[in-house]
Amino acid sequence: MTHVRAVEPRDLGEWVRMRAALWPDDIDQHRAAAERFFSGLRHEPAEVLLAFDDSGRAVGFVELSIRNIVDSCSTNRVAYLEGWYVDPSLRRHGVGAALVAAAERWGVEQGCTEFGSDSLIDNEVSHRAHRALGFEETGRVVNFRKDLTSR
Helix, strand or coil: CCEEEECCHHHHHHHHHHHHHHCCCCHHHHHHHHHHHHCCCCCCCCEEEEEECCCCCEEEEEEEEEECCCCCCCCCCEEEEEEEEECHHHCCCCHHHHHHHHHHHHHHHCCCCCEEECCCCCCHHHHHHHHHCCCCCCCCCCCCCCCCCCC
């Protein structure tokens, strides 16, 4: 059975490990982000929930925020799934569902009535996982950017 709770400072190493597995960036950047979170800078993410297996080992996490603008949402306070990870050996065993259910409860506690998320356009595994948990696809986009220089 999966147990889900809010991340605590003692979980820093495991959270950083899983962050690096989800977003393979510089591990030092992940550690710095986690340390900022624990120092009280909790805008994004606003909350982090960890899932633990029966032996107490961390096996997944969600990072959550509250956004005031989300495509296809009608309210200005939307709980948002910024990151969602489950160790590969435990995928399709209910861990992801337990994390999302806890995230939904968190959103309700924050006064939100909508829950948003996104995924890379070619990540079909994530698309299927979202749909399986009741998310509906509302659109697809390709984002663009460019630097603005002084003229």
